[in-house]
Amino acid sequence: MNLNPKETILITGATGLVGSEIINQLDCSRYHIIGMARxxxxxxxxxxxxxxxxxLDVVALEEALKGVTQVYHCAGFVSFDPKLKDQVLKINIEGTANLVNCCIKNGVKKLLHVSSVAAIGEAKGAKRTIDEKVEWHEKGASDxxxxxxxxEIEVWRGLCEGLDAVIINPSIIIGAGDWNRGSTAMFKSVYDRFPWYTEGIHGFVDVKDVAQAAVLLMNSPISGERFIVNGANISYKMLFDLMAAGFNVPEPKKKVTPLMAEFVWRLKYLKSKLTGKSSILNKSTARTALIICEYDSSKLKNALPEFHYTSIENTISRTCKALQKKYGL
Incomplete structure (x- = not known):
């Protein structure tokens, strides 16, 4: 990949799952990299x-972006906990607006914004597969x-004001992050012998694939587009079975029904209120785990014919090994 050695690249959220992997895939000897984190x-x-x-600190952000030519915006707050709604909205909206403004002010050449399939609408009627053209509706959407x-609207605004930008919408990202939070918490649940599963279907993608797609799009002439990044559409049952095999623990055997899910998330909510500890299971995540969401990433494949996804089996196996090493299991 031919990159200008004079390029100065800044990654927000550089210690997070996606940000740290983008750093791993960039050649530090060929250009200047700035990792930004709180x-x-x-x-x-x-x-x-x-x-x-x-x-959210505009003054410090402007200073950090001086001389920067490319920005990977990976910083964000992922939570479906109703108690953290204000924090989620402030960081993901106001924080992105601040970054867009500072990019324009400092003459940044291009912004790669890491969004989510959560920002894409749900398929209606007979259309089961979700692509970039599906219309987003606020009703029923999570915070x-x-x-x-x-x-994303802030990024589109930046485009209108002259900033080159491209958006990626990863599905649920799989990688060896902190298994007490985010998508990696599913691995901990399986390792701890959580017995329940659902037959809901969702999209999943290797963090290495997300980072590779981001780097390829950044260094392409593509601008003003958004791309779903999704490696596989599989059931949570299959996902948990692969995790169980990777950890050599029993597979979940108890199927969750819609009625049971409604009861359990309420029970978990009451428990979290009493203990003060957040639960990955709440109204939003419980209902999401039951529905079928299949994502079409053919637009990305057409734009980047050299790009290939890692198989979900290899992704899960590698992540289990990495987590075992990380936590001394």
């Missing part, structure tokens, strides 16, 4: 410049989905 860990990768900055959709 809190920089002691074990942060060497060879790049690290900047501690809150995306997180609203925040990502409105964050």
């Amino acid at each position: 809190n920089i860990p002691e074990n942060a990768p060497k060879g790049i410049k690290w900047v501690s900055c809150d995306i 997180y989905g609203k925040s990502k959709y409105l964050g």
